[in-house]
Amino acid sequence: MMMKMKLRKKERIRTAPQYLFISFSLDRKKETLLVAGKSRKVSEYVYYTIINITATERVIQVSIQYEDNQITVFQSALLQTTSTVAVTKDIILIVDPTWLPAEIEAIQQHVKEKDNGQRQYVLFTHSDFDHILGWNAFPEAVTIASRGFVAKSDKKETIQEIQDFDDYYYIQRPYIIDYPDIDIIIDYDEQTIECNNTSIMFYLAPGHQPDGVFAVIQETNTLIAGDYLSDVEFPFIHHNSEAYERTIDKLENVISEKNIHLLIPGHGHSTNDVKEMQDRIGDSRWYIQALRDEIRQGVTYDVLQVFVDSFLFARYLGEEHEHNKQQIQAEEKR
Numbered sequence: 577m578m579m580k581m582k583l584r585k586k587e588r589i590r591t592a593p594q595y596l597f598i599s600f601s602l603d604r605k606k607e608t609l610l611v612a613g614k615s616r617k618v619s620e621y622v623y624y625t626i627i628n629i630t631a632t633e634r635v636i637q638v639s640i641q642y643e644d645n646q647i648t649v650f651q652s653a654l655l656q657t658t659s660t661v662a663v664t665k666d667i668i669l670i671v672d673p674t675w676l677p678a679e680i681e682a683i684q685q686h687v688k689e690k691d692n693g694q695r696q697y698v699l700f701t702h703s704d705f706d707h708i709l710g711w712n713a714f715p716e717a718v719t720i721a722s723r724g725f726v727a728k729s730d731k732k733e734t735i736q737e738i739q740d741f742d743d744y745y746y747i748q749r750p751y752i753i754d755y756p757d758i759d760i761i762i763d764y765d766e767q768t769i770e771c772n773n774t775s776i777m778f779y780l781a782p783g784h785q786p787d788g789v790f791a792v793i794q795e796t797n798t799l800i801a802g803d804y805l806s807d808v809e810f811p812f813i814h815h816n817s818e819a820y821e822r823t824i825d826k827l828e829n830v831i832s833e834k835n836i837h838l839l840i841p842g843h844g845h846s847t848n849d850v851k852e853m854q855d856r857i858g859d860s861r862w863y864i865q866a867l868r869d870e871i872r873q874g875v876t877y878d879v880l881q882v883f884v885d886s887f888l889f890a891r892y893l894g895e896e897h898e899h900n901k902q903q904i905q906a907e908e909k910r
């Protein structure tokens with residue numbers, strides 16, 4: 577028996593939520609959960625999406641970071657990676673569906689629930705393995721990515737990274753893992769998909785990776801930024817720092833020209849506060865410029881280290897900071 581039900585709570589989650597995958601039964605009338613025989617009130621701050629009530633009454637708790645009438649932002653337990661589903665009368669757009677099987681299953685169920693025969697799309701914001709691993713869970717969707725994503729030379733390595741991850745954690749998935757076949761290739765800025773009253777506009781976004789894309793859903797003034805303008809990460813420059821800065825400029829222009837009300841980064845929290853969007857732009861720009869100055873002048877700015885240490889996951893981010901230094905050093909030698 578397939579059944580779905582949502583115990584809806586209004587608050588969006590601002591702090592890191594708890595993730596539990598547990599079996600228990602549900603008292604639908606009282607909105608309480610029976611866990612280990614004890615009745616617990618459903619938390620005010622967490623959505624429980626009940627995926628599949630079978631004989632064992634399996635309940636999957638997934639985190640929904642943001643939700644309005646059209647946009648749902650799922651947040652994975654891993655790296656706070658976001659997977660966005662945008663629904664209009666004309667389309668369902670699924671962005672970077674990831675990470676864990678139950679998390680992807682929750683996205684599938686959400687899409688099924690919203691499906692009124694709209695055309696389905698899956699957008700890949702870039703080719704990092706965590707952003708592509710779930711695509712075969714949506715076999716009906718038309719796929720979208722950049723020309724660079726299609727032309728990427730080390731696709732096998734990317735697939736190997738997914739296989740290594742799954743093997744390491746004994747993860748089994750009910751769909752195939754392979755590199756996405758792309759139906760719609762993004763070649764230039766403002767390339768647009770139109771479907772009746774919905775239009776999605778795409779922009780090339782190199783810098784983090786060479787094959788990045790960000791998207792604007794015009795109807796809802798939403799910007800899906802990929803791995804830019806995060807609140808939990810400073811810029812990870814895996815491609816080129818100047819390209820990164822140009823992408824930041826592009827994002828800044830789009831935010832004002834398209835009157836963006838909701839910014840969704842690839843990791844961390846979405847925001848509908850324009851001041852916050854501007855702050856993230858300023859931080860990214862400052863970080864890259866300070867790092868470049870440090871390298872050019874052969875000095876150490878304590879303030880840069882303080883900035884890196886101010887992030888919640890500074891220990892891991894420290895490695896990315898070192899990587900960024902090496903990247904800019906290599907650029908300066910050219």
Ligand SMILES: [Zn+2]
Pocket residue numbers: 704706707803842843
């Ligand atoms: Zn990422």
